[in-house]
Amino acid sequence: MGVLVFIVLTLGLGALITVAVRSHWHETSPVNRLTFDPVSTSLAGTIFAQFAVGVIGVLLISSEYSSGSIRTTLAAVPNRMRLAVSKLIVLTASIFIISEIVCFIAFSMGQAIFSGVVPTDSLSSGAVLRSVIFAGVYLTLLAVFGFALGLILRHSAACISVFTSLLLVLPIIVLFLPQSWQNTITRYEPSALGRAMMSTTPPAQLFAAWTALVVLAIYVAVALGVGIALLQRRDA
Amino acid sequence: MLKIDHLSKRYKDTLAVDDLDFEVKPGVVTGFLGPNGSGKSTTMRVILGLDHPTKGRATINGKKYADIKSPLREVGALLDAKAVHPGRSARNHLRALAVSNKIALSRVDEVLEFAGIASVAHKKVGGFSLGMSQRLGIAGALLGDPGVLLFDEPVNGLDPEGIRWIRDFFRSLAKEGRTVFVSSHLMSEMAVSADQIIVIGRGRFITQGSVDELTTTAQGTVFVRSSDPSSLAALLVRNDGVVLQNAESGLTIGALTSDQIGTLAHFAGITIFELTPQRASLEDVFMNLTAESVEYGSASPEMMHREH
Known part of the structure; x- marks a missing residue:
């Protein structure tokens, strides 16, 4: 169910946004035309999809706590490390494969919609290929982050609130800070890391795509480490 | 064999289990009796490695539960009948358990049949009544054909036919040489279904013996x-x-x-x-033994009167 929402959001919103851009291209200013990135625009659906994958990651573990089935699960697999790693493998593999497929379809669909009117990009360019692949990687990392939150907080609603806050509310709070602070902090926001990963040429105030990937991976690894340590230590 | 070795468990400021130390032997049905909140479920949870003991340990055939490779093949447990994924069918729930412990999938239909829920095997567990959930829990406990079986308050929610069935079932499991450990707060139930009884109150060991021993010493x-x-x-x-x-x-x-x-x-x-x-009935014995250790006692009717 969650996966379906994820696919529909990414492809459907990607199509809607690209169609809208195409139909209004004639009124787009020359400056905006210059900075226009056909790759990240075609992947705009991922902005919504990131919440879907996060929720999938969260529910993979938090639903066990809300239904109580964690006790049956741990009775069957008392090695908690093994349990966490198995769930992680299933989550990462499935979300990665689906994300990549969906991102490539969204990209191709977007370029097809743009073609003739709006400038397009092709996968033969290394930066474009990297952007599309990283879009899928970004979604996968967010799913794992959701899973880590689930291990730490165990309550679905709390996890989803925190997840949404980090992606949506954090950037808004940063906007209230002094400009010089904003310049240093913004690039560390998870959503900014995602933007950097998905654009062919990330703007100067963001990290380079590979750096952004490493920073996000560190966030996820730390959260996962804390989550697994808590799973080992706490009573079920 | 199941061994509880100077086990204590503290939750924040409550000492739920206080230095329990006993053995549960194979071949007989051992009842685990105590009032509500006396630490029976906590003990069961520690045995299954769900909760970490504060002190001491619980071992099954000399090993901690978490160290057993395919635990469902050595220990079968029914703790909380509702602790299942509500969206799964009974059969899929059992199949998942079987796969996780390398148990042949053919066992799934066998235990469904045995527990009397084969006809609802394809139905979602979320819609099960407590009695049906108990039967599913029993099917899950039997799945790996284990030598040690733990049941926490198994008669809850069962109809009289189910209670009769489960009593005979415990006896037959014990007769096959298995270790059968059944908790209950109902002494009348234990009097008819258990051979050996361990009584606890407020997390502490009170006494142990056969039903006859307990009633004649009183x-x-x-x-x-x-x-x-x-x-x-x-x-x-x-x-x-x-x-x-x-x-x-x-x-x-x-x-x-x-x-x-x-x-x-x-x-x-x-x-x-x-x-x-x-x-003295087992009930009298139990009331006398645990009178001081009842966690949630109710006021006697006379006391209620006095207040009016």
């Missing part, structure tokens, strides 16, 4: 009807007896045996019409 009473109740009562009190009840129908005497009462009456020339030793 003081029984004697009911006596005679030609001269008032003289007999006075006579018995002079000889260390206790008159528990002095009713028109007769006297209920404690602290003396029927032989002693009969002999005393004979020498005093009082005619005895009826002399009936009344054995």
